[in-house]
Amino acid sequence: MATRTEARAMRERRDAPRPFAARRSRMARAEVRLLLTSTRFVASLFWLTIVVATMLFVLPYSERNTSPVFPWFVAVSVAVYLGHRFFPYEGYHPWAFSLLLLATDALVAMMVYLTGGSRSALSLLFITVIIFSSAYFDLLETMLFTAVTCAIYFAPYLYEQMDFGTLKEMAMSVPVYFLIALSGFFVISKAREQEREKKELSDIIARADRKNRELSALYAASIRFATTLDTEEIVAVLEEKAGELVPADAMLVCLDEGGGVLKPRSPQNLDDAEALLLPPPESNPLYVAASAVLPVTISRTDEDPRFHAYMRAAGYASMICVPLFASSSVIGVLACLSRMEEAYDDDDARVLLTLASEAALALEKAGLYRTTLEDKNKIETIINSLADALLVLDGEGRVVLANPSASRLFGMRTAFPGETIEEALKRADGEVVFRDPGMEEALRLVLHRGQAVKNDMALQAENTIYFQVMWLPLRDSTGAVVGAVVILHDVTDFVELDRMKSNFISMVSHELKTPLTSIKGFVRLLDAGRVGPVNEKQRRYLEIVLQQTESLTKIIEDLLDLSRIEAGIIEVRREKVDLRSLAEGVLAGLENMSREKEVGMYLEIPEGLPPVAGDPERIRQVLTNLVHNALKFTPSGGEVRVRAREREGECLVEVADTGIGISPQDLPRVFDKFYQVDSSTTRQQSGTGLGLSISRELVAAQGGRMWVHSEKGVGSTFAFTLPLWASLEAREGVGERSGTPPSEWKSGVQGA
CATH class of the missing domain: 3.30.450.40 (GAF domain)
Structure with a gap:
């Protein structure tokens, strides 16, 4: 523990910021203290030997052994011996060491006096005092103490009569003493410097060795940390x-x-x-x-x-x-x-x-x-337990993961590395057909545009299976698309239920249509007075019955159209149609409703609009549905505008109103079957929620498409396109696409 404490103390002294000269002086003193401490016994023994030898071999033969200086000599000898033996060299005590050296000078002067004065050779011991001072003090202090020693050097000769030659010889000793002091100081300083550099080098080596051990241990630890989890x-x-x-x-x-x-x-x-x-x-x-x-x-x-x-x-x-x-x-x-x-x-x-x-x-x-x-195991457990088939694709559309449901569904034992989804699906037990959009388009949208896509798929085998397919993009930490997840949800049961529902609706509609036709005929006979006179009150009641019969007939016609559309057997003729005259007829038929609601109707179709290709009855049905809806949901004082114009080889038709509008959350479902916006206003209006769904399908059957733009409280604009007759003639001869879904497709997947 002491060694560690001393090392720490030395390190603190070494590292503490202080001026260079002061640091060097303190370090030199510390080294001298250690030097003098190590020679303490030799120094005290040296002076003891000199004093004892002088007393035994010189003083008995001296003429001054009876001098009163002798008792002082003995006392000072003991003091000098004890001083050198027990002086605290571990600390720096300049005044105490000066007193010790003065006592030593006095001892040498007494020895010189007692042993013959100018004839004594013991005056050389003054050199020892000068060497001790140069070892302990700095240069200035050494020179001062050398001067004091030279002064004491002359003290023993004050009681003698000396000639000039002797004094000159003694005076010449003074510069010699100063040269000895300088030489001793520089020699000892050089020794101190060498010792200091040696010690610093030793400390540097020790520190480097410690740093090396630390770095080796840290490196070994980092290697082991890096190779284990x-x-x-x-x-x-x-x-x-x-x-x-x-x-x-x-x-x-x-x-x-x-x-x-x-x-x-x-x-x-x-x-x-x-x-x-x-x-x-x-x-x-x-x-x-x-x-x-x-x-x-x-x-x-x-x-x-x-x-x-x-x-x-x-x-x-x-x-x-x-x-x-x-x-x-x-x-x-x-x-x-x-x-x-x-x-x-x-x-x-x-x-x-x-x-x-x-x-x-x-x-x-x-x-x-x-x-x-743990998360991976959880995800794998969830994926493997999914009843839905799940495929994970990379950025190139290759299958990298298929859960057990997908493997069983498509008869795959595993998804081979580098195998695309098209190649994987070819091994399925049956023909795979995608619809709205196709598989290539869905892959393009999800991998290249990062869009989530929903479409339908049929696996045509002995028993056709229908799926609703979700294509979801996989993104990395930067948001870039790196793959896709494909989820196939079996909706075959829903398709079967929807088919049964459609068959039931078709059957009921046909069964209702016959008695309604009879009712309409008899009501007209009564109204015409064929069976007797009819008063005004009875005629008004008959008109109400006839109106309600017409409304019921319209509902039945919508249901029959829906069943035909879902069965894929709806009849659509392809004729040259003058859209302006057709639209004028539609507005004329709804003129009474417009006047009753006080809603203005405006036709904005140019005279020279090229004819369109389509079924005039079906186009009239679509326009009637859209204008009727616009009038129904437009408050008094509003307006309905029917516009049409040529655009990129087709005709764009718009029915715009200033009605109540449709909220953003209802917009995606306005074309769904039987869907009606859930609001007090729409609930006050009659309707089955089939008009828009049938209209969109009728437009699609004629080669067009339908969409809507709406803002709540501002109004709605329903738009659809129809091919121009000239454009259709230019494209004649183009065959239908291969891979047409079976008839069950429309009656199943759409309903699901």
Whole structure:
């Protein structure tokens, strides 16, 4: 522990910012103190030997051994010996060392005096004092003390009569002493510099060696973290490498199990790891490190008042806690404990923090992998248990996944790599036919435009199976389409129900039409007075009966048209039609309704509009439905406009009104069979909800299409197209498309 403390102290002194000269001076003094400390015994023995030899072999023969200086000599000798033996060289005490050197100078002067004065050779011992001063002091202090020594050098000769030659020889010794002081200072300074550089080099090598061990341990840990996704193994590697990097008598890794609650994992040399987590978070270094996202270092038990009780209960002298910080949060804490004080410092915190960061990323990666694997298993379970067939396609339309339902449906054991959906469907037990849109168009829309598509499919075999197909785009993190999911929902039962319903409607309509025809005939006979006179009241009642009979007949005709459309047997003639005259007839037939509702009707069809190709009766039926609806839903004071114009080889017809409009949520369903907008206004109007559905199918049967634009409270515009007679003549000879669905198609898939 002492060695570690000294090393830390030296590191702090070395790294502390201070001026270069001051740092060099302090370092030199520290080195000299160590030098003098190591030679303490030699110096004290040297002076003891000189004094004893002088007393034994010189003083008995000296004429001055009875001088009163002798007792002082003995006392100063003892003081000098004790001073050199016990001087505190570990610190820097310039005044105390100056007194010691002055005492030594006095001792040498007494020895010179007692041993003959100018005839004594012991004056050379003054050189020893000068060398000691140059070793301890800086240059200026050394020169000053050399001057003091030279002054004391002349003290023993003050009681003698000396000639000029002797004085000159003594005076010449003074510059020699100064040269010796300078030489000693520079020699010792050079020795000090070499020693300092050697020590710095040794420290650098030691630090480099430590850094090398740290980097090797961190590199080995990162390699092992990168090759495993097991949490327990990651924790074991973390503890192993932490033990290599810092001294630890015990170790603990705690992971956040959710809600900020830490749970111990694989404790090392701890009998009760749970006990370390019991204290409240504010006095528990594990929780403090996790919440502050900073290392917590406890060097001594009494260092931090917050952790006094915790460290005493744990039974360890020092502790370091490092958070495991992943991408955005702390997922755990690493704790190392030691029974030795001052076991951990900032360097330990730094290297452990690096190791903990690597471990945290590995733990996060393992957690993500585990979550992904769980999600994958859930998704696979859901996909495999789906009753609907499901196919996953890549960006090129190749099948990459087919669930068991799809494999059973199409007789596929597996989807081969690189196999397109067309190739996969060819192995189905029957002919596969797509409708509205076709398979190629659906693939183009979903893969190239990223649109979700819904269409219908029939698997024509011994028993035809009908499907509603959903094509959904798959996107990556940037939003780019990388594939598609195809879901096939079996609607065969719905198709059969719809077919039965259509057959029932057709049968009932036919059965109702015959008695209604008879009723209409007899009512007209009564109204004509064929069976007797009819008064005005009776005539009014007969007119009401006739009107209601006509309404019922219209409903029956709509139902029959619907059944014919769904059966695919509706008759549509192809003739040259003057659309303007036809539209004039339609408006004339609805003139009474227009006057009753006080709604204006306007025809905006140019005189020279080219004739269209179609069935005039069916076109009249479509126009009548649209204008009738427009009048029905337009309040008094509004207007209805019928427009037509040529556009790109076809005729565009529009019926616009200023009525109540249609809300955005109802727009997609206005052409559905039996659908009526759910509002108080529409509920007040009569109707079956078949007119628009039949109109769209009649337009489609004549080679056109129908759509609507509407704004709630502003009005609606129903538009449809019809081929021009000239354009149709130019295209004559073009055959029908192959792969026409069976007759059951229309009666089934549409209804479903």
